[in-house]
Amino acid sequence: SAVISQKPSRDICQRGTSLTIQCQVDSQVTMMFWYRQQPGQSLTLIATANQGSEATYESGFVIDKFPISRPNLTFSTLTVSNMSPEDSSIYLCSVEGPVPSQETQYFGPGTRLLVL
């Protein structure tokens, strides 16, 4: 599977500020995904990022709040804008297969965000 890194690994931020999370993969992938995992909860997909096109956002998530960049096939960023304490969560990026299939997703280590 691909090796995925995320920066920062954790951060504490003040409300009203923005944080950009980086996701780097050691191989080229078509699809990258951004998830949120709130304390004690499962994973919620924020958006899917394809290189060369606008990200596709899931219901309840909007580009103004979570702008995403995908400049090449190995890198993506997620920005959490105008943060509030409700944005405190773990943010995870993932990439598609190919092993065992493109439907498989592999996750980065996550970014733990606390908003005060």
Add this chain to the structure above:
Amino acid sequence: QKEVEQNSGPLSVPEGAIASLNCTYSDRGSQSFFWYRQYSGKSPELIMFIYSNGDKEDGRFTAQLNKASQYVSLLIRDSQPSDSATYLCAVSAGANNLFFGTGTRLTVIP
């Protein structure tokens, strides 16, 4: 709305016992099924996948799929304390979209 349901637990089993984790899903068109393990403070790690009805074994892990009943399970034989984690069931109907259950927290008691 595609739903994936799991018993949140916690499920406690003694060391050496079989742990049985269950998952049901709502979308009959689902084709691929995955089990992820997530240790506290860590990201999910893929441990099993299954596409066809029946059983699939990998070491101490067995995934079982019954598409007619829309049911997938994970058995962990000879459970070890290191198996203590949250297990997430994920279901895909294609289009690079995985739907996750809320996870079952497993504790293996030494």
